Amino acid sequence: MSEFTIPLSRVMVLERTLEHGGTATCKLQRPEASLDAQVYIENDNTTHHIKVTMGPLVSSLTLPRRLATKCQSLRDFLQDLANGRADSGAMSEEALALLEAQDSVDEVLLVGQIAYVINTVNRALPLGAVVTNDQGEVCAAVTGSDKEHLAAAVRAKLQPGHEGLGECA
Structure with a gap:
């Protein structure tokens, strides 16, 4: 074959x-x-x-x-x-969870913002996200217990009029 x-x-x-x-x-x-x-x-x-x-x-x-x-x-x-030659072809559960969290966070971003989703060392809040704008300025930095919690935390930080990091847009 x-x-x-x-x-x-x-x-x-x-x-x-x-x-x-x-x-x-x-x-x-x-x-x-x-x-x-x-x-x-x-x-x-x-x-x-x-x-x-x-x-x-x-x-x-x-x-x-x-x-x-x-x-x-x-x-x-x-x-x-x-052709089945890639040992890393199947993604780990951790990698899939990161991709799903990235997708959830991307849905709440404003135009011109980029999110970087990572694993943390905190077992209670194992996911983290940093959102930047086109100039690389940090707009939000949050942690979450799962993808929904992480996306909600990002949304809360990015709400217009919310004091703090979310004001950069």
Whole structure:
């Protein structure tokens, strides 16, 4: 049986998506089958944050923006996932919880704000978030017991007229 590969035309779409961010569907092919990978890319000034879904498999990758071989690295990562060669292909429960918390917090952000969600060392409040604006100024810093609590804490800090860090917008 042959391996899944990405046709050159799809590599070019991946390259454009990698540079500009957003989503793309990447079809991996082999003679007897094909597989669609949903690729979501979020960029900041220094890195590409990539989330890939292939059926029930979810994985992520972070690449430096200045890496000359970043497109080839992404292509190889996708092919390795499709062909079962990536040991880190399945995300841990902790990683999935962070992604879900990130999604919940992103829903309460104002235009021009970016949230960074992390694990904390506090067992009672295991999730943390720092929200910045486009200039990198901190607008909110909170912790939470779960994704809903974390999103509510961010929303409370970002409410217009709330005194404190949420005033930067």
